[in-house]
Amino acid sequence: xxxxxxxxxxxxxxxxxxxxxxxxxxxxxxxxxxxxxxxxxxxxxxxxxxxxxxxxxxxxxxxxxxxxxxxxxxxxxxxxxxxxxxxxxxxxxxxxxxxxxxxxxxxxxxxxxxxxxxxxxxxxxxxxxxxxxxxxxxxxxxxxxxxxxxxxxxxxxxxxxxxxxxxxxxxxxxxxxxxxxxxxxxxxxxxxxxxxxxxxxxxxxxxxxxxxxxxxxxxxxxxxxxxxxxxxxxxxxxxx
Amino acid sequence: xxxxxxxxxxxxxxxxxxxxxxxxxxxxxxxxxxxxxxxxxxxxxxxxxxxxxxxxxxxxxxxxxxxxxxxxxxxxxxxxxxxxxxxxxxxxxxxxxxxxxxxxxxxxxxxxxxxxxxxxxxxxxxxxxxxxxxxxxxxxxxxxxxxxxxxxxxxxxxxxxxxxxxxxxxxxxxxxxxxxxxxxxxxxxxxxxxxxxxxxxxxxxxxxxxxxxxxxxxxxxxxxxxxxxxxxxxxxxxxxxxxxxxxxxxxxxxxxxxxxxxxxxxxxxxxxxxxxxxxxxxxxxxxxxxxxxxxxxxxxxxxxxxxxxxxxxxxxxxxxxxxxxxxxxx
Amino acid sequence: xxxxxxxxxxxxxxxxxxxxxxxxxxxxxxxxxxxxxxxxxxxxxxxxxxxxxxxxxxxxxxxxxxxxxxxxxxxxxxxxxxxxxxxxxxxxxxxxxxxxxxxxxxxxxxxxxxxxxxxxxxxxxxxxxxxxxxxxxxxxxxxxxxxxxxxxxxxxxxxxxxxxxxxxxxxxxxxxxxxxxxxxxxxxxxxxxxxxxxxxxxxxxxxxxxxxxxxxxxxxxxxxxxxxxxxxxxxxxxxxxxxxxxxxxxxxxxxxxxxxxxxxxxxxxxxxxxxxxxxxxxxxxxxxxxxxxxxxxxxxxxxxxxxxxxxxxxxxxxxxxxxxxxxxxxxxxxxxxxxxxxxxxxxxxxxxxxxxxxxxxxxxxxxxxx
Numbered sequence: 001x002x003x004x005x006x007x008x009x010x011x012x013x014x015x016x017x018x019x020x021x022x023x024x025x026x027x028x029x030x031x032x033x034x035x036x037x038x039x040x041x042x043x044x045x046x047x048x049x050x051x052x053x054x055x056x057x058x059x060x061x062x063x064x065x066x067x068x069x070x071x072x073x074x075x076x077x078x079x080x081x082x083x084x085x086x087x088x089x090x091x092x093x094x095x096x097x098x099x100x101x102x103x104x105x106x107x108x109x110x111x112x113x114x115x116x117x118x119x120x121x122x123x124x125x126x127x128x129x130x131x132x133x134x135x136x137x138x139x140x141x142x143x144x145x146x147x148x149x150x151x152x153x154x155x156x157x158x159x160x161x162x163x164x165x166x167x168x169x170x171x172x173x174x175x176x177x178x179x180x181x182x183x184x185x186x187x188x189x190x191x192x193x194x195x196x197x198x199x200x201x202x203x204x205x206x207x208x209x210x211x212x213x214x215x216x217x218x219x220x221x222x223x224x225x226x227x228x229x230x231x232x233x234x235x236x237x238x239x240x
Numbered sequence: 241x242x243x244x245x246x247x248x249x250x251x252x253x254x255x256x257x258x259x260x261x262x263x264x265x266x267x268x269x270x271x272x273x274x275x276x277x278x279x280x281x282x283x284x285x286x287x288x289x290x291x292x293x294x295x296x297x298x299x300x301x302x303x304x305x306x307x308x309x310x311x312x313x314x315x316x317x318x319x320x321x322x323x324x325x326x327x328x329x330x331x332x333x334x335x336x337x338x339x340x341x342x343x344x345x346x347x348x349x350x351x352x353x354x355x356x357x358x359x360x361x362x363x364x365x366x367x368x369x370x371x372x373x374x375x376x377x378x379x380x381x382x383x384x385x386x387x388x389x390x391x392x393x394x395x396x397x398x399x400x401x402x403x404x405x406x407x408x409x410x411x412x413x414x415x416x417x418x419x420x421x422x423x424x425x426x427x428x429x430x431x432x433x434x435x436x437x438x439x440x441x442x443x444x445x446x447x448x449x450x451x452x453x454x455x456x457x458x459x460x461x462x463x464x465x466x467x468x469x470x471x472x473x474x475x476x477x478x479x480x481x482x483x484x485x486x487x488x489x490x491x492x493x494x495x496x497x498x499x500x501x502x503x504x505x506x507x508x509x510x511x512x513x514x515x516x517x518x519x520x521x522x523x524x525x526x527x528x529x530x531x532x533x534x535x536x537x538x539x540x541x542x543x544x545x546x547x548x549x550x551x552x553x554x555x556x557x558x559x560x561x562x563x564x565x566x567x568x569x570x
Numbered sequence: 571x572x573x574x575x576x577x578x579x580x581x582x583x584x585x586x587x588x589x590x591x592x593x594x595x596x597x598x599x600x601x602x603x604x605x606x607x608x609x610x611x612x613x614x615x616x617x618x619x620x621x622x623x624x625x626x627x628x629x630x631x632x633x634x635x636x637x638x639x640x641x642x643x644x645x646x647x648x649x650x651x652x653x654x655x656x657x658x659x660x661x662x663x664x665x666x667x668x669x670x671x672x673x674x675x676x677x678x679x680x681x682x683x684x685x686x687x688x689x690x691x692x693x694x695x696x697x698x699x700x701x702x703x704x705x706x707x708x709x710x711x712x713x714x715x716x717x718x719x720x721x722x723x724x725x726x727x728x729x730x731x732x733x734x735x736x737x738x739x740x741x742x743x744x745x746x747x748x749x750x751x752x753x754x755x756x757x758x759x760x761x762x763x764x765x766x767x768x769x770x771x772x773x774x775x776x777x778x779x780x781x782x783x784x785x786x787x788x789x790x791x792x793x794x795x796x797x798x799x800x801x802x803x804x805x806x807x808x809x810x811x812x813x814x815x816x817x818x819x820x821x822x823x824x825x826x827x828x829x830x831x832x833x834x835x836x837x838x839x840x841x842x843x844x845x846x847x848x849x850x851x852x853x854x855x856x857x858x859x860x861x862x863x864x865x866x867x868x869x870x871x872x873x874x875x876x877x878x879x880x881x882x883x884x885x886x887x888x889x890x891x892x893x894x895x896x897x898x899x900x901x902x903x904x905x906x907x908x909x910x911x912x913x914x915x916x917x918x919x920x921x922x923x924x925x926x927x928x929x930x931x932x933x934x935x936x937x938x939x940x
Binding site: 034035038039111112189190191192194198201202204205206 | 435437438439441442443444448462463464465468472477478
């Protein structure tokens, strides 16, 4: 018997949460020494997770909106040149290592949350932007022409035809972005923005593998978790 | 993660912090282990030694490269032939090369050898005591001779901006603790926040023990990369930060080291370590290098580091200029 | 009524006009086919009518109104538009596709739902079965039907169709054409459609506009076009088999013959013989309970074959044709199955009669019939 749909949807997130709990539970129960015990506490894990999720959430939210908006703009023929410029700038942003982006902007934007969000935004906007653009450009011109010829206004053509048809590709872009984002957010620790990177870098610097493993494991689980969630949204939205 | 760390090494290699490198080497010990093999093989495969030449080694970061150059120039100036094996990647490789006789001499830090090479569990925070322990042990066990050590102590330091420290009358860590306990306003207006790297924040002999010994606490602690603490301090993001005492940016950015008046931090004074057999061949090495070591205080070393890291001079130029200025060569 | 008055279109960056000085008029309720080789400007002309393209010169009037002075959205909402099957919205169900224009017009939901079902039935798709499907789950012919239903949904007086039956196989195309003609008979829309298939144009259109390199070469009824092509180009376009093409101008229902009787398969042969002898016509049709054709028996069959009842000796008919089909379609079917007759049947009313090859020859011989 196959489980009902909502149950099936819950299965993977539930399993991930259990794995995360086991991971943290193990580190809490069997710390290799007092240093590890001091590092891995419920409140520290809570704090790091909260910081991490905060960074990911805010930067992704901004990246999704700006990415889709810019993607739409550059898919309009009028903004073609302007769009190329934006795409190239963002492309360039992607080629710069994320750490360098952090280092570059911390002196301008200061330390901590803001600059980390900015760097993460810059880093995750590209997949969203590029996929939005590609998704819209890939639509058969006949479909758009049919819509136009039938008297749909431009706003409806965008919201009822172009965006829904491009949705699977846009969502794939968001999935890519979110995985990049969760991973890159571990670097926020270098500019004092906290997050799961705290565990990873501290663990590395004092050579406590359990701490590294806990931080990296939680980050990986978070990435898979979000990837799965967006995948669900995709499954839910796309029927054809 | 290894890749990430490597990037960091790379990014600071060009313009940045010499001392980070030492800490980073610890972190990438896994890579070092792999490189160790390669390094040893390549060392073993070297051309036959020039008869009588003293082989000078060093680790790969700025301060070490400068010390290596200083040594070679000074020895050559006094008629002792040398061969350049500076820039070995990491403490472990340099030390092993010295023990095996692939190099005859390199500069090492007392605190490092105490813990890493002689197997002591607890650091010693008195420079003289630490030096003496290391000197005796290494001579006895390994026939390695520690010449005189430098006044500079490249250890953890708490830094403030010079202006702020002066305005608040803070010279020592005790002064800082007093100011915080007296609830004096901090210079940034954001509270007494302390910027530290990841390792210092958590180490048994790091921040937690510091607070205990000096009996005070910061309002908040921000953990960040060591490379950023100097700049953040300069920019007024934070009032106090930790760093390494001889970093070139301390002098360049107008920062000042607070005196560790209770001798909390382990000591890392630097000293030329020479193989016993090499010293027998050229006993005058000691007379040449000892006065040089005496001249290298924190300010001098910090300026030398800054010249390479921030002004982009070659270590050799910097070494030669400094030796001339101080009358060791002409 | 659509009137094109000296319409010219030059695309930016091109020297030769895509359409030049075009004058034509499509009377109300008429079907006009635009035909010509690719690049002749027929699609451009079509798209200028609903302002997907703006003319460079000249004026287009719909019911006397200059379209360039109308709001383009309003204009298009009043014109049904059909393009090849890929013009369906892939992310919307059949139902939502058909409801596109009514939704743009903000009709009430209930009205839209009723109208959608009505439209689907009109094009021969059972709403229950099809309305929740996505275009990807439809055959080419079904998609084309949805396209037509979508264009007709808001009951526009004018219909523009760009190769509406282009992307389906010939058999399906014939069927769609016939059904479309049936619908058009009820609706009496003013229709302009683009095609490159002269047979389709002759069959479907009241007027045919032949275009070449942007100019109108001949604008005439199919009969005129076949009998009096203005020049070599048009003559070549209509082809050497003009007399066969003429068969397109007559519907099967116009010349079909009633058989001597519609009998059941269980009828004894004696009775069949009696039916044939009593009538001048030497053929009977065998039908089932729904009056759908099962087979045919001629006087000759009675002589040559033996059996007890009609079912034993009937010749089965592999396919039948509707009354809307043209004689050309009937001819094709005869050739296809190697038979000298076809049975004409209407979906609703059942078996109507039959047409023989002799009937077709009769028609072709009598040139005055056109």
